[in-house]
Amino acid sequence: GAGVSQSPSNKxxxxxxxxxxxxxxxxxxxxxxxxRQSLGQGLEFLIYFQGNSAPDKSGLPSDRFSAERTxxxxxxxxxxxxxQEDSAVYLCASSYGTSGRFEQYFxxxxxxxVT
Amino acid sequence: GDSVTQMEGPVTLSEEAFLTxxxxxxxxxxxxxxxxxxxxxxxxxxLLKATKADxxxxxxxxxxxxxxxxxxxxxEKGSVQVSDSxxxxxALRYNFNKFYFGSGTKLNxxx
Numbered sequence: 001g002a003g004v005s006q007s008p009s010n011k012x013x014x015x016x017x018x019x020x021x022x023x024x025x026x027x028x029x030x031x032x033x034x035x036r037q038s039l040g041q042g043l044e045f046l047i048y049f050q051g052n053s054a055p056d057k058s059g060l061p062s063d064r065f066s067a068e069r070t071x072x073x074x075x076x077x078x079x080x081x082x083x084q085e086d087s088a089v090y091l092c093a094s095s096y097g098t099s100g101r102f103e104q105y106f107x108x109x110x111x112x113x114v115t
Numbered sequence: 116g117d118s119v120t121q122m123e124g125p126v127t128l129s130e131e132a133f134l135t136x137x138x139x140x141x142x143x144x145x146x147x148x149x150x151x152x153x154x155x156x157x158x159x160x161x162l163l164k165a166t167k168a169d170x171x172x173x174x175x176x177x178x179x180x181x182x183x184x185x186x187x188x189x190x191e192k193g194s195v196q197v198s199d200s201x202x203x204x205x206a207l208r209y210n211f212n213k214f215y216f217g218s219g220t221k222l223n224x225x226x
Binding site: 003004033035040041042043044045048056059091093103104106107108109 | 119157158159160161204206213214215216217218219
């Protein structure tokens, strides 16, 4: 079946512009996660959704970052007034639920470059 | 705060060599521990996991034991293959759904 998809696969933007990154989780998965992987770094946890709600937004790096999920499916990560330090690969993952017994399935990521 | 530290790579081995990739963690309480693998050109995949102390996760010939006394979850394989060449990430899950990942260790296996 279809896996987690993300779009665009690559995004180059100018400093100060806003960007939207999209994640389509696996159908039926109620939990959705966003991560950021900067060059040479591990994955940095940003936010997760259970259904449409995000119980904990403390992982978002600044108030320029926001995320939403509608209809319990697609999620959008928005970065306003992008900065060069926002350049990274943004990964999305989904799972059947939030219990630890459910495996996370990762998408291929969106590579964001801020010039 | 909670964190994961894993050995820096790249690690280069010959086929059939023994593999160890070290991973240690810092966490309050009792996290679940994971190893993920990313093959070239592919997304991250769960390799194995352990949810409590002394548990051993295993998959595809890889093993890791949750050692609470040393706060470690080292990944081992007795005989690596060229197809094992990938980047390996150690991770912990704590506080419901916060995940902390290490920086990844690249493994190169030569024929």
